[in-house]
Amino acid sequence: MSKGEVNNSGEGLFKTRKFKLIQENDTYKKDDKKNLALERKKEQDTVIGVARTFVANPNLIAVIGHRSSLAAIPASIAYQYHGVIFLAPTATNTMLTNHRFEHVLRLMPSNREIGQQLVEFCKDVGYKKMAVLYARNTYAEELSEAFISSTVVHATGTGEKEKIIEIVFVRSFFASKPATFSGMLAALKDAEQSQSIDAVLIATVAGAAGILIKQARTMDIKLPVVGVDAMNAKELWDKSAGKAQGTVVPALLSEEKQAEFRQLYESHYPNEKPDFRAALGYDAIKLLTYAIRNADSTVPITLATALRYLPPFEGIIGKYKFDQDGNLRDRKLHFEMLCDGSFQMIKVDVNGKHKIEDCKSPIQSGDVLQDKDRDTVSDKGDICPDNTAEEISEGVYQKGPQKGCPLDSDEDKVPDYLDKCQSTSQLENLKGVDEKGCPVDGDKDGVPDYEDECLDTSLDIEINNQGCPVVEERGTYIFSSNTEQFFSGDTLTEQGKKALERDYKNLFVHLLKEYNINNIEVTGYTDSRGSEEHNLKVSEARAKYVADYLIKEGVDANKITVQGKGKAQPVDTNEIEKGRANNRRIEIKVFVLKKKVVVEDTTPKTAP
Missing domain, CATH: 3.40.50.2300 (Response regulator)
Known part of the structure; x- marks a missing residue:
């Protein structure tokens, strides 16, 4: 333009x-x-x-x-x-x-100048004792420090320090963690009564300030709120669910x-x-x-x-x-008050002093609009004109197709007054929330469905952070140290069949009953004699024969993998027959889903 x-x-x-x-x-x-440092x-x-x-x-x-x-x-x-x-x-x-x-x-103006002008405004309107709440970030820390330091000045001619405003309560908070506000606000509520506080300065961004003010009003903290320039945004009203009424913030334009x-x-x-x-x-x-x-x-x-x-x-x-x-x-800031969702300029009297007046009542054609359920939305435009006190306790929509209806801040179809988790994301909502508005955990494994990559895990299985079972190797079983007596080429001999049946009954039957098998690896090996191609072919065929036997006995074929490695990975020397016999083997590695360890309560029970 x-x-x-x-x-x-x-x-x-x-x-x-x-x-x-x-x-x-x-x-x-x-x-x-x-990782905030990396992100910065x-x-x-x-x-x-x-x-x-x-x-x-x-x-x-x-x-x-x-x-x-x-x-x-x-x-x-x-x-x-x-x-x-x-x-x-x-x-x-x-x-x-x-x-x-x-x-x-x-x-x-810099943060230092904004802080000084905020002090001048608070002095203008008669605040003598104030609290300061600020977010733990560079912007809010510098601005609140400028405000606090500007409340003390050197008296003209004496060199002595004079308090313009007494700061009686100071707390900081993490703007990204609204759940931490309650403890700070409880302490402020105590100080409000014991210290006769006139107003509170809040230094943070508009969204966090809206949530903070909403919680404060819910706890019946009625102190006037003075904000900083970053709070001069529509989000302040939206996030506060209309409870930021009367909040004062600096403005650049008259x-x-x-x-x-x-x-x-x-x-x-x-x-x-x-x-x-x-x-x-x-x-x-x-x-x-x-x-x-x-x-x-x-x-x-x-x-x-x-x-x-x-x-x-x-x-x-x-x-x-x-x-x-x-x-x-010499840039003078103006000040505005948030009233019914919009900022109204605060007037300056003939002496240059700011004069705060209450937000004007909603008047239309000379008549005060009715508001039956007292949700700050006039009945004429209220889609839900008969809200209960509980339904409006967390605020109502101020505009749009649900104007006057209970807020649903995270759009999870659970209104805020029933919602114990009011900031669920779109992904969390997509995966489902329960009747309290919190992410569902369908398999009750402690990992909510929106983070769970394995949605059907059994309660007796240990899981990882992604909600998937932890797999552990239960053991490696070696089928026979004398493979050539058990095999004729790649076919199992009668002696081999009996040995395999014996090992299956001794090693596998109880294992299959006691554990949930994740997978089984069957790998065949030979000694160093013969060509590499022949050894690979023979070792794989022998491993497949063993795998087929396991499948016939009831092991899920989808959980078995077969490979032949020929003369690779010898476990003994190939220089003597005994060593070669040890190298001719079928290794069966069994991987199971790790069971959850249940710790029993051994505390002696006291007789009633």
């Missing part, structure tokens, strides 16, 4: 030259959640690969993008080294500009600028709704154009210098003014 505006302007250098956009995707799809290395390798592709283009003057700080920081090194301007729209980590790279500029950009954007893309990232991308192109026109140059270092010293550029989001390190200066 902005590229077209610039190229069509015909001003300055754009009379003869045009912007050309080159797009690359630096997103890495994680496939090993258990792969993700950074993907980013560096994209950066190298860009800088290999001799006509490139600037790069706009790399959404996360984890991607932007390593990429910035490549762009600085190759003399390419890097405009980072959404990277907030302070490390991005700590190196003072001339070619690197950020278009959003209400007026939002309306202005929405109108401009929808004139080009009528079927899409813009977000703040679209506004940042639009401003980034316009900012680069501003530098090119004023510097009358496309040389990257000239443009980077111009951006630092030119008068501020007025974009959709606000004024862009940079310090020598490439940080954005």
